[in-house]
Structures are given as structure tokens and as C-alpha cells.
Amino acid sequence: MATELSFPDSAAKAAAGAQAAPAEFQTEKMSLSMGPSHPSTHGVLRLQMELDGEILTKADPVVGYLHRGDEKIAENMTYNQFVPYTDRLDYLAPLANNMAYAIAVERLAGLKVPPRCEAIRVITAEMARISAHMMGLGAFGLDVGAWSVLLYSLEEREKLYKLFEELTGARFTTSYTRIGGVTRDIPDGWLGRVNAFCDQFLPILEETLKLLTRNKIFMDRTVGVGVIPKDVALAYGLTGPNLRGSGVGLDLRKDKPYSGYENYEFDVPVGTTGDCYDRYLVRGEEMRQSVCIIKQVIAKMPDGSWYAPEAKRIFAPPKEKVLSSMEELIQNFMIVTEGPQIPAGEVYFEAENPKGILGFFIVSKGGGVPYRLKIRSPSFCNLSILQKMCVGCLISDVVSILGSLDFVMGECDR
Amino acid sequence: MPADVTTALKEKFPQVTERASADHPAVDVPLVDLIAVLSYLRDGQGFDLLMDLTAIDWAEGAAPRFSVVYHLYSTAKPGTYVRVVAPCAGTEAEPTAPSAVEIWPAANWHERECFDMFGIKFQGHPDLRRILMWDGYPYHPLRKEFPLAGIETDLPVADIAEETGTKVIAAPMAGGPFVASPGEINLTEAEPRAKDESWSDRVARPDQTALRQMKE
Numbered sequence: 001m002a003t004e005l006s007f008p009d010s011a012a013k014a015a016a017g018a019q020a021a022p023a024e025f026q027t028e029k030m031s032l033s034m035g036p037s038h039p040s041t042h043g044v045l046r047l048q049m050e051l052d053g054e055i056l057t058k059a060d061p062v063v064g065y066l067h068r069g070d071e072k073i074a075e076n077m078t079y080n081q082f083v084p085y086t087d088r089l090d091y092l093a094p095l096a097n098n099m100a101y102a103i104a105v106e107r108l109a110g111l112k113v114p115p116r117c118e119a120i121r122v123i124t125a126e127m128a129r130i131s132a133h134m135m136g137l138g139a140f141g142l143d144v145g146a147w148s149v150l151l152y153s154l155e156e157r158e159k160l161y162k163l164f165e166e167l168t169g170a171r172f173t174t175s176y177t178r179i180g181g182v183t184r185d186i187p188d189g190w191l192g193r194v195n196a197f198c199d200q201f202l203p204i205l206e207e208t209l210k211l212l213t214r215n216k217i218f219m220d221r222t223v224g225v226g227v228i229p230k231d232v233a234l235a236y237g238l239t240g241p242n243l244r245g246s247g248v249g250l251d252l253r254k255d256k257p258y259s260g261y262e263n264y265e266f267d268v269p270v271g272t273t274g275d276c277y278d279r280y281l282v283r284g285e286e287m288r289q290s291v292c293i294i295k296q297v298i299a300k301m302p303d304g305s306w307y308a309p310e311a312k313r314i315f316a317p318p319k320e321k322v323l324s325s326m327e328e329l330i331q332n333f334m335i336v337t338e339g340p341q342i343p344a345g346e347v348y349f350e351a352e353n354p355k356g357i358l359g360f361f362i363v364s365k366g367g368g369v370p371y372r373l374k375i376r377s378p379s380f381c382n383l384s385i386l387q388k389m390c391v392g393c394l395i396s397d398v399v400s401i402l403g404s405l406d407f408v409m410g411e412c413d414r
Numbered sequence: 415m416p417a418d419v420t421t422a423l424k425e426k427f428p429q430v431t432e433r434a435s436a437d438h439p440a441v442d443v444p445l446v447d448l449i450a451v452l453s454y455l456r457d458g459q460g461f462d463l464l465m466d467l468t469a470i471d472w473a474e475g476a477a478p479r480f481s482v483v484y485h486l487y488s489t490a491k492p493g494t495y496v497r498v499v500a501p502c503a504g505t506e507a508e509p510t511a512p513s514a515v516e517i518w519p520a521a522n523w524h525e526r527e528c529f530d531m532f533g534i535k536f537q538g539h540p541d542l543r544r545i546l547m548w549d550g551y552p553y554h555p556l557r558k559e560f561p562l563a564g565i566e567t568d569l570p571v572a573d574i575a576e577e578t579g580t581k582v583i584a585a586p587m588a589g590g591p592f593v594a595s596p597g598e599i600n601l602t603e604a605e606p607r608a609k610d611e612s613w614s615d616r617v618a619r620p621d622q623t624a625l626r627q628m629k630e
Contacts, residue, residue, distance in 0.1 A: 064546035071531075072555055076562045107437055234462050234489065237520030248489060250463075255492035345436040348485050348497060350465065359466055361485065376466040376485075384523040413546060 027052055036065045040143045040399040043409035045383070047390075047398065056398065059390035061383055066413040074373035078339025079105050079179055079314075082373070087173035089377065090411040092135050093128035093354045095164070098177040100351035103258055104360035105179045108347040109340075111311055115302040117181050118260040123194065123297050124167070124176060125259075125351075126290040130201070131160045132354035133241075133283045133290075136406040140280065141212060143403035144221045152208040159197055166190060179340060180315045181307025191298050198291045205291075209284045222276035226389060226401035229274060236385040239378050240356025241282045242405055246274030252352040264296045276404035283406070314340035339368020355379050355408060375414050379407035419459060419496050426458075427451055433499055438485075440497035448500045449512050452484065456517055461486035461496060467514065467524035469502070469532045471558045478502055480509045480532055502534055513538040531556035 030051045035041035044065035050058035070089070074082050086101040087094035099121045106113065134153040141149030161171040166187055168174040176183055212218045228238065233246040243250055251268040253261040269285035271278030307315055316335050317328040344366040350359040356378025363372040382405050390398055420439045423430045427447055433440035443451045455461040466485040472478065478501030488494045504510035513536040514521040525536040526545040533554035536542055544551060548570040553560055563584040569575035570582075 064544075064548070067546040069555060072560075072562060110436075235519050237464050237518065250489055250492070252493075345434070346440070346497070347436045348438060348466070348495065357465070359485070361466060361468060361483065363470055372470050374466065374468040374483075376468075380523065380527075381520060384520065387522075388519070 029057060034395075034398070036062075040402055042139060042402065042407060045402070045407070045409055045412075047386070049390075049395075049398075051395070054394050054396075056390050056393050056395070059386055059398070061386045063380070063383065063409070064413050066409045068414065070414045071373055071375060074370055076369070078368040079342060079370065080316075080335070080340060082370075083178065084173065084175045087175055088410055089375065089414065090132070090353060090355055090358070090379070090408045091172065092408055093125075093132040094172065094174045095124040095128040095168075095176055096132075096351065096353045097358060098175060099125050099259065100349065100353065100358045101360055102177040102179050103351065104347060104349035104362055105342065106308075107349050108345055108362055108364055109179070109311075109314060109342050111180050111308050111314070113181060113308045113311075114305045115260065116304045117306045117308070119297050119301055120182055120186060120306060121177060121259050122261065122264070123294055124164075124174075126293050126297075127160055127163065127194070129290045129354045130287050131157045133287050134160075136354075137208070137212075137280070137283060140403035140406065141218070143399050144218055146212060146215065146218060149208060149211050152204065152211070156201060156204060156208075159201075163190070163194060163197060166193075178307065178315060180311030181305075185306045191301060194294060195298050198294055202288070202291060205284075205287055212280065213284075219277065221396070221400050222280060222404065224273070224275050224277075225397050226276045226393070226404060227274050228385065228389060232385070232388070233274065236388070237381040238356070238385060239381065240353070241279055241286060242356065242382050244269065245271035245279035245282045245404075247271055252350055252357060256350075258349075258351060261293075263300075264293050266293050276400045279404040279406075314342075341368060342366070342370075350376065353378060355406060355411065356382055358411075377411040377414060379409070379412040380414075383407055383412055419455075419494070422459065423451065423454070426454060433497070435497060438495040438497050440499065443498055443500045445500045445503050445511060448482075448498070449514065449517070451498060452486075452514055452517050455486055455496060455498070459488070459496075460490035461488045461494075463487040463489060464514070464518040464520045464524075465495070467521055467528065469528045469534055469556075471532060471556065473558050474506070479506045480534060482511045482528065482534065484514070504535065508533065508535055510535045510537055512536070515539055530554070533557070 032049045032051055033046060034049060035046035036044040041047065046062040046065070048060040048062055049056050070085055073085060083098060083101065086097040089097045134157050138150035138153030141147070164174055165171045167190060168176040168183065228242070228246045230247050233243050234248060238246070239250070247270050249268050249270045252258070254268055266289040269282045269289070271282055312331070314335070316332055321328040322332045342364050344364050346363050348359060348361045350357045357376070358378055359376030361374040361376065362370050365371045390401065393401065420432050420441055423441055427450070429444050429447055430451065431442045433442045463486065464484065465487045468483050470481045470483060472481065480502040481499050482502060484498040486496050486498065500511065502509035502511050509532070511534055513525055515525065516538070522539070522541070523545060525539050526543060528534050529536060529542050530544040530546050531554055543549060547555065550570065552567060553565060561584070564582070566584055567582045569580065575581070
């Protein structure tokens with residue numbers, strides 16, 4: 001007679017059954033490769049899985065398919081030339097990457113940018129955060145079978161891209177910041193259009209979140225799935241919404257403010273259990289907070305210069321001066337050929353990006369080229385936990401987990 | 415308090431010296447004490463988050479050739495970082511350092527990346543494989559002697575390599591990064607299109623003729 005046992009869910013029951021079964025009933029372990037071209041791996045992540053039925057007994061993430069050697073390239077070009085490469089790290093939020101890189105080099109050069117420049121950077125970074133989270137949300141919904149969320153999020157992202165295009169000249173790879181400033185001032189009426197976007201965005205955001213928050217299918221697939229306890233999240237170096245979803249309120253915009261974030265009021269949402277659903281809720285709330293920050297920046301946008309006046313040896317002089325004045329012409333020539341002269345030293349700067357904490361470690365021996373530039377990419381660190389957390393999950397849970405971790409392979413592989 | 419971390423470390427470990435830094439407190443640690451210092455920083459000073467682990471190649475022939483660099487963050491004291499730098503032991507071809515995976519599991523992938531890019535063997539690492547380049551790749555690309563263009567190697571998949579007869583070739587450097595070296599009198603040498611010219615508008619692509627003959 002069979003013994004009645006109680007299990008929390010079907011996965012645990014199956015796992016216990018597989019262990020208890022006599023040798024002749026043991027199932028053969030199957031090895032399955034998910035990706036690198038699989039819709040739920042968001043790019044080119046490959047998961048080498050070992051399966052017992054539908055339960056993972058081993059998961060080995062294989063990364064590096066998008067490795068372009070950005071760190072090697074950085075050692076071979078001047079500081080200004082590397083700005084476009086930072087666009088291609090987290091290509092869903094290039095404006096935030098640009099800003100993190102620019103501030104890192106400015107710290108090394110001992111430069112302080114004027115308040116207007118800081119405010120412009122904060123607006124663009126928060127807009128990038130909304131656009132990245134909207135995309136992440138849409139893709140997450142798509143992964144767990146909610147098609148319509150993606151349609152809403154792509155439409156909002158498109159509106160943001162129109163604003164980016166007006167500001168920077170590019171929709172996707174913006175290269176907007178320069179070391180010591182930004183490429184150009186904000187156009188006339190642009191702030192009003194950003195404000196109008198925020199006003200119409202908030203109700204649409206609520207509508208979009210409503211599609212998921214109390215959705216039975218969505219909750220079944222995310223609540224209690226992929227739980228990352230607080231201590232595990234810290235031990236594996238998780239950052240960003242993934243860490244905050246586990247209940248650690250680490251947000252560098254609050255804890256180590258840069259670019260004038262200390263002047264704005266906003267809340268840092270944290271989760272309680274650290275499951276996929278918490279990570280989704282954190283992202284949703286972060287978008288509301290981003291809108292709140294953008295509105296505050298617009299309300300007190302300072303006047304003045306949008307690049308540091310003392311950045312003479314870094315920032316190329318204005319074009320009309322280059323064409324009319326000898327000194328500026330020489331300076332322009334020196335900056336283009338030899339690069340901005342940055343003093344020797346080591347600097348490590350981290351910024352709170354949509355995917356997590358993006359860090360730049362720059363070692364300079366003086367001159368126009370970094371001696372070593374290391375990119376601490378949040379997606380790389382966030383993915384390293386997969387090896388631990390996927391074991392014992394169902395394959396369908398893996399899809400939820402990947403969606404909730406919200407990674408970008410361009411940044412992971414660098 | 416930034417100064418406190420270094421003072422506390424120096425009291426506990428007299429071998430530790432302060433390191434010049436433009437931002438965060440930084441220390442130089444001898445390799446033998448590295449694990450003890452890192453454990454103390456985590457348990458005694460509350461640096462619970464390993465933010466970054468990387469290495470620096472100090473150029474061929476330098477002593478030490480490689481250093482490992484740790485950036486730790488404390489969630490207990492928000493906004494405080496510490497940088498720990500240690501010179502690697504071992505030879506230039508095979509430098510070594512102790513693994514920090516026991517202290518922070520986060521070090522696992524970072525150390526694999528350092529091994530992949532610099533060839534540093536982390537002793538005690540549970541699974542030291544390449545991570546960004548493929549298994550079996552023969553070089554360590556972030557070493558200073560490795561050219562920017564890359565070096566021709568075999569394709570990772572043997573049967574495809576055999577069927578197509580192709581290899582992973584060096585990248586063309588025409589239009590590559592434009593870097594000038596100050597103080598050169600000869601302008602063509604001072605301002606090459608790129609420092610590395612293994613394939614550019616002036617230097618032919620390597621092994622072009624051999625490849626063409628093979629196809630014919």
C-alpha cells in the first residue's frame with residue numbers, strides 16, 4: 001500500500017519521488033541546451049541544463065557570445081573615443097551608461113560639472129530607466145504568456161525614443177554625455193514635452209501594471225518562484241531591482257549620491273520575499289519614482305553652462321572658435337590626436353543603472369589613454385546566481401526567473 | 415569614516431600599507447595575507463558586498479607583473495567602499511592568487527573572468543574555466559602583449575573548421591582607434607591609424623593568399 005505524503009508543490013513531490021524510486025525506475029538524466037537563440041534568454045545567453053523529467057538538477061549558464069573585448073578596446077583609444085562604446089553595454093539604457101562613464105573619468109580628472117549639466121544628466125538617466133524597465137516589463141510579460149503588456153510598453157518606449165532623438169540626435173545609441181559635460185544643451189520646449197510625456201505616462205503605467213499585478217496566470221507563475229533570500233543575494237553580489245526585490249534597500253542614488261541626486265526626493269522600493277513577483281513590483285514602483293524625480297528636476301532646472309568651464313583640456317572647444325582662433329585650433333588638434341590629458345591615478349565609480357550597479361574602474365598612468373579600464377557589469381553579476389537558484393526548478397520556472405532578472409547580454413559579455 | 419578602515423586594518427595587519435587613491439580608501443596587501451584581510455573586512459568591518467574583482471597587467475617584465483584588485487562595499491555603512499590590491503605570485507606565464515569564492519560566492523564568475531583574460535590561476539577555485547572566450551582558446555586577451563587585432567586561431571568547433579577550412583582571423587584595423595604617441599618626429603609613426611596594424615590599409619590581411627589557394 002502506498003504511503004500518503006504531503007509536498008508543498010508538484011516539483012518537490014517529483015523530486016522526492018525520483019530519489020525514493022528503486023534503481024530500475026530511476027529516470028535517465030537528460031541534458032538540454034536552452035539558447036543562445038531562444039526567445040526567453042533575452043539575447044544570447046545559453047543555459048546548459050541537466051534535467052530529470054522536467055526538473056533541473058544542474059544549470060550552467062554559458063555567457064560570452066556577445067563578447068567584443070570592450071576593455072581591450074578601451075586601452076587602445078582616448079577617453080573621449082570610448083563614449084560610444086558605453087552605449088553598447090546596456091543598450092536599453094545608453095544614456096545612463098554614458099553618464100556613469102563620464103562621471104568616472106571626471107572623478108579621475110578632478111572635474112566638477114555645473115548644476116545644469118548634472119540636472120540634464122539626471123533627467124536623461126531617469127528617462128532611460130523608464131524606457132529600460134518598460135522593455136523589461138514587456139519582455140517579462142511575454143515570457144510568461146502576457147502578450148499585451150509588450151504592446152503597451154513598446155508604445156511608451158517609442159515616445160521616449162522620440163524625445164531622445166530630439167535631444168541627442170539618435171534614438172538608440174545616444175553617446176550624449178561628454179567628459180566634463182554633455183554634447184549639447186536641451187532644445188527649446190523639450191522640457192515641456194518631457195513633462196507632457198510624464199503626465200500621460202502615469203495613467204498608462206497604472207493600466208499596464210494592472211494587466212499583470214492581479215493577473216491569475218502571472219501570479220501563478222511568479223509568486224513564490226525563484227526566491228532569492230537576502231543573504232544569498234548579497235553573497236552573490238546582486239544589485240539593482242534584483243537585490244532590492246530581496247529586501248536590501250541598497251540604492252546608490254540615495255546611499256552615495258552622484259550628479260545631484262541628493263537634491264531630489266524619492267523612495268526606494270524594496271521587496272519582502274525576493275521572488276519573481278517582488279522583483280516585478282519593485283520595477284513597477286521604480287518607474288513611478290523616476291517620473292517623480294523627472295518632475296522635480298524640471299521644476300528646478302538650473303540655468304547656466306551645460307559643460308564644465310575648467311574642462312579645457314578635455315572638452316573640445318566650440319566649433320566656431322576652432323575655425324577662428326589659433327589657440328582653440330591647437331587645443332582641438334591636441335585633444336583629437338592625443339586625447340584629453342588625464343592625471344595618473346585609480347578611480348572606481350559606480351552608478352545605479354536600470355539593471356543594477358554599473359561600475360567603471362579606471363587605472364591611468366597619465367596621458368590620453370586609460371592604462372586599464374574595467375567595467376563592472378550588473379547583468380554579469382546578476383546572472384552568476386543562476387547556477388545556484390535554478391537547481392530544483394521546473395523548466396517553465398526558469399523562463400520566469402530569466403524574465404524577472406532582467407539582464408542584457410551586451411552588458412554581461414562586454 | 416573612510417580613514418578608519420585603513421587604520422583598523424593597519425592595526426590588525428601591520429604588513430598592510432596604504433595605497434594612493436583618488437577616491438575610496440585603498441590598501442596594498444601581501445598575497446599571503448589576502449584571504450585573512452578579506453575575511454576580516456567582511457566579518458569585522460561589515461563589507462558584505464563584493465562589488466568587483468579584477469586584475470591589472472603592469473606590462474611585460476614589470477614586478478609584480480599582475481595585481482588583483484577587490485572593491486568591497488558595505489551595506490551596513492551605506493556609501494563606503496574599500497579597495498584591496500595584492501600582487502600575484504607565480505611566474506609571468508602562470509600567475510597565481512588565492513580564491514575568494516569561500517568568502518563571497520560572487521567571486522566565482524569574476525575569478526573565472528580574470529583567469530580567462532589574464533591567465534591568473536585562482537587556487538582553491540571550484541570550477542576555474544574560461545567564461546567569455548570559449549574553452550580551448552589558447553590566449554589571454556587582456557594581457558598587454560596580446561594585440562588588439564587578435565591572433566589567428568582555430569574555430570571552436572572542429573567539424574565546422576574542417577568543412578569550411580576557415581579560422582578565427584585577426585580583425586582588420588583599418589579605421590581603427592586613432593592614437594598618437596607624443597614626441598615622435600616621424601608623423602606616420604607618431605599617428606598610426608591604430609597602434610596595432612596586423613591588418614590595415616597598409617598591411618595586407620594575413621594569410622589571404624593561402625586561404626584563397628585552399629578554396630581553389
